Amino acid sequence: MDMTAPRRPNPAHGDCSKVSQILARVGDKWTVLVVMMLGGGPKRFNEIRRSIEGISQQMLTRTLRGLERDGMVTRTIYPTIPPQVEYELTPLGRSLLEPVMALGSWAQAHIPSIDAARAEFDRRKAG
Amino acid sequence: MDMTAPRRPNPAHGDCSKVSQILARVGDKWTVLVVMMLGGGPKRFNEIRRSIEGISQQMLTRTLRGLERDGMVTRTIYPTIPPQVEYELTPLGRSLLEPVMALGSWAQAHIPSIDAARAEFDRRKAG
DNA sequence: CGGCATCCTTGGAGATACTG
DNA sequence: CAGTATCTCCAAGGATGCCG
Secondary structure (H helix, E strand, O other): OOOOOOOOOOHHHOOHHHHHHHHHHHHOOOHHHHHHHHOOOOEEHHHHHHHOOOOOHHHHHHHHHHHHHOOOEEEEEEOOOOOEEEEEEOHHHHHHHHHHHHHHHHHHHHHHHHHHHHHHHHHHHHO | OOOOOOOOOOHHHOOHHHHHHHHHHHHOOOHHHHHHHHOOOOEEHHHHHHHOOOOOHHHHHHHHHHHHHOOOEEEEEEOOOOOEEEEEEOHHHHHHHHHHHHHHHHHHHHHHHHHHHHHHHHHHHHO
16 A cells, blocks of 8 residues: 555544644744733733743734634734733633643653753763 | 853743743654654654655654654664664653643644634635 | 765744834 | 834755765
């Protein structure tokens, strides 16, 4: 059997590329930080920006747009002066938090092992 | 003063940068695929390569080195002719599979919602 | 067969400045 | 305050070739 076929619309594999997209999003430098921040309730643009050290305004905009597009976040404009925009997690966005936190916990728990492995690996390489 | 050091060694935050590294690894284009492949048991280099459509030999090498460095994978050289190298998940690597699979399942389950959200978002923007 | 070194292209992060 | 537009720059990743 030839496994080289580029794309298989095999239902058993669901849509593998879609899953990859989600994983990539979780691995994104800012997305998880933003989602966790919003986990505490609705936030305004600059409120988020100030709470995430090091993020540029453009990266925050892009991150929020991506999340909005995927239905993880809602964007509400209040036509006040000055303009006010509030972001809030949707149920979908909130549900993402669970597996992500699980992964985060795993990471937390295994940091020592990983650090040890790295030190060992680097030590060998250095000789 | 050097600001390149991780910001706060706050135990409550664990080591946030370390956690980010793990998340980034999971979001990596190839790492998860390789780990899942090895979840089925030890595999040889080209065996892995053939089973992952589209990966270059260099990317596979880099991915495996990274995993090896982090203690997720062991590398065993059999001094045969021609040389034979086998990769296998460590217990640590296997334990990573659990939260990753959970995230994968979440992704699978919510693909329809996400697709719908995207379509809606794009429709608005275009329309 | 497995792995490294080298070169090259490109996507996208990030800074800056402008608009509504 | 929130968002867009433009530019620069770098590193991720692909292709190729040689070595053990």
